[in-house]
Amino acid sequence: MRKPSVAALLAVSVLLLSGCTSHVADKQQYSGFLGDYSQLKPTESASGQPTLRWISPDYQSSQYKDVLYTPLVYYPAAHPTARISQQTLDQVLSYTDIQLKGAIATRRPLTNQATPHTLKVRAAITAVSAENQGVQFYEVVPVAAVVASTMAASGHRTQNSELFLEIEASDAVTGKPLIRVVRKAFGKTVSNSNTPITFEDLKPGINTMVRDTVSFNAP
Helix, strand or coil: CCCCCCHHHHHHHHHHHHHHCCCCCCCCHHCCCCCCCCEEEEEEECCCCCEEECCCCCCCCCCEEEEEEEEEEECCCCCCCCCCCCCHHHHHHHHHHHHHHHHCCCCECCCCCCCCCEEEEEEEEEEEEEEEEEEEECCCCCCCCCCHHHHHCCCCCCCEEEEEEEEEEEEEECCCEEEEEEEEEEEECCCCEEEEEEEEHHHHHHHHHHHHHHHHCCC
């Protein structure tokens, strides 16, 4: 029997390691912030970006006149790592919170009181990560950038910087969930698995999500 050539073995290895980057969050990446993810369905944002969303059949946009906005949080709590500094975490949270709140305010007035015509919006950044381009074997630890051991051999591969956001809109009086969204946003690429992830790397992905929030339409 002929022994497989080195080239053939390399080709098999490439096939095993290659794959399209997932453009939406995987189930193992759900943080628990939303509580229930069972009804999420793949769809597209206003700009055509893949996202996961659920809209209650009982939701009628015309019934809600204003929004009670809850400040954005990290869920779970954020801790700096060798690749993501505390300064970056603070910048990302502050900028995303300001931009998201402003985007919602362009759609409906903000309020501090709950009425039968008020939507309550809460949101969380659930992970900041980096994933090798073209490789699907990776690990995301919430609010960290820990690359899986399977990527160690390709540590110099260009990576995508990523941010995960989970959002829920509910009836401010009854608490009934009406809209749930899980969004995976891509920022700039970084050169390798040792390169720090900065606010400027993540900013483009944040801006895209904010623009989609402004353009979002539901029945």
